[in-house]
Amino acid sequence: MPARGRPFQKGQSGNPAGRAKGSRTRVAQAMELILSDDADATMRKATTLAKDGDPTALRLCLDRLMPVRKDRPVPFALPLIETAADLTKATSALLAAVAAGDLTPSEAAELGKLVDAHVRAIGATNLHDRLTRLEAAQS
Incomplete structure (x- = not known):
């Protein structure tokens, strides 16, 4: 049983599900x-x-x-990113779109984060594939 004055264990929430959606204070x-x-x-x-x-x-x-929109779809053609080398194509396209006024700098920054995450995912997949091949070669 937890000590008096500490009803919950350290690191454990009293309400893991959190506040119900739409509930008011x-x-x-x-x-x-x-x-x-x-x-x-x-x-x-x-x-x-x-x-x-x-x-x-x-x-x-x-x-x-008419509340201010937090997000909006961005009509923007991003080049296909299949390898880490394609990152420069994507960032060049983002810079060109900002320069042309098609994207705001903040929209380009958010898209840049997505591109970076995608490139990291590609890198992790490539690393996994290489490791699998090395393990298969050693067997």
């Missing part, structure tokens, strides 16, 4: 309850202020109506 639930009575009036006031030209109210209304 007590603070969020309390705020929702407080604001639920005045929600319609608050939204009407924000809309009126936005129509009158208040930039903060306008931003709030627009963010609610």
Whole structure:
């Protein structure tokens, strides 16, 4: 039995599954309850202020109506990467797309991480194949 004051063993979570998706904290639930009575009036006031030209109210209304996208599909033709030598083709294509304005630098950086992970996977596969061949040759 765990010592008093330490209900869980070190390195073991009391809730391994984590918080349920969509569940709200007590603070969020309390705020929702407080604001639920005045929600319609608050939204009407924000809309009126936005129509009158208040930039903060306008931003709030627009963010609610059309939230900023976190991610988007990138229409970009990346050369096929089959070996580590193909990495230069991929990075050259990324640089050209940024220079042409087809990709933002941050999008290119994220794609670069994917390319790097893919090249490392190719390297690991090649190493495994070489090791398998060496072991077969020694048998």
